[in-house]
Amino acid sequence: MFCTECGNKLEQEAKFCSSCGSMVKGEEKQESQQLQLSQESSTIATYENQKEIKKRNVSMSKSKWAIIAISLVIILLIGLMAKDYVIYAISPELYIKNAFGNTIHSVTKDYYKMQSLILGNNSSDLSYSTSANVSIKDASHTDLWENANLYILKGLGIDFKTIFDNKNKEYYFAGKYQISGNDVASLNLKLDDNELLLNVPELFDEAISVPSKSFGSEWNRSIFGRESYYSFDDDLDISLSNLLKMQNPAETDTQTKSRYIDSFKTMLANGRYEKNGSTTLMIGGAMKKCNRTTILLREDNVKQGLMDFLNALKSDDMIKTWSNSFNQGYSYYDFEEAIDEAKYELKENFKADKVSIDLFTNNGKVVKAEFIIIPDSDYEEDRLEANIELLGEKSLIDNFKLEIAVADEKIMFESEGNHTGKNNMFIDNSKFTVKTYYGEEVIFNSSTKIDFNKDRNNFDLDIKLSADGESIRFNTIGDFKLSNKSISFISDEIQFTYKDYYDDVLKINLSANIIKENSVKDKPDFDKYSKLNVFKMDEYEMYNFISSIEERAFWLGQKIEEYYNY
Known part of the structure; x- marks a missing residue:
């Protein structure tokens, strides 16, 4: 290889020419x-x-x-x-008003959820039929003499069916009295808005007929009413529609509701709201921080608010409907007189040296309220204290307590459990206590558990009432089933126990099969009976009719004796 500039011969790997120094191209x-x-x-x-x-x-x-x-x-x-x-x-006042609204909304929602959980679709607009069979399996008593006579109870039972047909406004009852599974006597009944029909085939063949709407006046004019020396109010109405009205009265009208609300607003008006810092309460098994607010109410506002409340109560059509449903022995006019008397006493004698409310709130809801009313500070025994607690974590009604005390007398109701069905379970443990001035106590305890995850042995109920050394207990385990169409309870393990003051114990064991369906079927046939209007009978017809019943009742008694081998 040679340099391109001077022609000098280059080494093989040379980068520059050794002669002229030029770079190799x-x-x-x-x-x-x-x-x-x-x-x-x-x-x-x-x-x-x-x-x-x-x-x-x-x-x-x-x-x-x-x-x-x-x-x-x-x-x-x-x-x-x-x-x-x-x-x-x-603004503590605005906060408390919001908290009250939140609390009412939450409690109402959870209450209806609990009602639906236990009773299913319980709308009064639905027709339904209920069938039941209840029988005594055996009975015993710790006293040997009493025990020897209890054989008469063994095998007794009732088998009945009730039907409510809302569309046609009809109610039916068909029941049988049984001994060891044998039908002994029966009762058939039909009630509508026109008449009451009654048949006991073992005693008479016809269907006794009486008018339902004008029952009171028709009875008073009849020979039955005159001979019995008992009279009803002439406007006594036992028609089905009237009975339903009594059971499900129309709601309080909007104007009256407003009057109730305004009466409470009047009591709270001009009250002094004091922030008393915070405290901790056990809510749902955990300690939670709560705001505490004290409301001091003015005597004149409380007095006027109570007066407005009584006036609202007097004008409430729903109360009037309740009072006049039967109008028997007590009427709405008696109720009005009682209210007027209360208003007079309130106006003339009401005095309150102190009215205070302590409210405990958590998460924007009232979880506890303490009331103190002292009519006269010179007489502390008249001091009234009330306490309300809603201390459930997920649902306010899971843990509930109400306590009212005046001096040494007290009423208390408390309930704990899982009332809205979390995890498909319903649990309730309740206690109601009444303590008198003399130290006596009446105590009612109940424990209920329903496990909807199971179909068998999922219902457990235990109820006990005790007072003055005596007690009554009712407990059962059985199968509870609930669907959109029916509710049923089946059990062979039902026990009723009575313990007297001397500790003697009576025990009765029962079985039951109860089914309620949201449908109407198998109505009793009353067309096969001839009607007999007993209110139209004269004295001679009434005598013959009653004599016939007495004779057939004698033979029915003979039949019952045969079952017990007399």
Whole structure:
């Protein structure tokens, strides 16, 4: 290889000419190529770097907005959680009003949920039929003499069916009295808006008929009413529609509801709201922080509020419907007189040296309320104290307590459990106590558990009433099933126990099969009976009719004796 500038012979791997010092052309080209490649690589690297930088900037931008969004959500949540505390700090009165509204809404919703859980669809608009069979399996008594006479109870039972047909406004009852599974006597009844029909086939063949709407006046004019020396009010109405009206009276009208609400507003008006810091209460098994607010009420506002409440009560059509449903022995006019007397006493003698309410709130709801009313500070025995607690965590009605005390007398009701069906379970443990001035106590305890996850042995009920050294207990285990169409209870393990003051014990074991269906079927046929209007009978017809019943009742008694091998 030779130098291109001077022609000097070059070494094989020489990069420069040893004679003139010029760069060898081939090496220059190679270096140039390397330089070019280096520049291209640098350009590519620069582009990639710019791309990466841009990508990183975009990523950082997204992260920034994500951080901002998360921060806003956290701030919003904190704001919502702190809303109650903010309102409480600014206006305790507004906070308490909101808390009352939240509490009423929550309790009402959970109550209807509990009702649906236990009773299913219990709407009064639905027709239904109920069939039941209850029988005594055996009975025993710790006293040998009493025990010897209890054989008469063994095998006794009733089998009946009731039907309410809302569409046709008809009610039916068909029942049988049984001894060891044998039908001994039966009763069939039909009631509608026109008449009451009654048949006891063992005593008479006809269906006794009496008018339902005008029952009171028709009875009083009949020979039965005159001979019995007992009279009803002339406007006594036993028609089905009237009975339903009594059972399900029309709701209180909007105007009257407003009057009730206004009466409570009057009591609370001009009250002094005092923030008494915070305290902790056991809510749902955990200690929770609660705000405590004391409301001091003015005597004149309480007096006027109570007066407005009595006036609202007097004008309530629902109360009037209840009072006049039968109008027997007690009428709405008697009720009005009682209210007027209460108003007079309130006006002339009401005095309250102190009326205060301590409210404990958690999560925007009232969980406890303590009332103190002192009519006269010189007579502390007249002091009235009331305490209401709603300390369930998921549902306020899971844990409930009501306590009212005046001096040494007290009424208390408390209930704990799982009342709204969480985890498909219903649990209730309740206690009702009445303590008298003399230290006597009446105590009612009940324990109920329903496990809807099982179909068998899922119902457990235990009820006990004790007073003055005596007690009554009712307990059962059975199968409870609930669907949209029916409710049923089946058990062979029902026990009734009575323990007297001397510790003698009576035990009765029963079995029961009860089914309620939201449908109407198998109505008793009353068309096969001839009707007999007993209110139209004269004295001679009544005598013959009663004589016939007495004779057939004698033979029925003979039949019953045969079952017991007399």
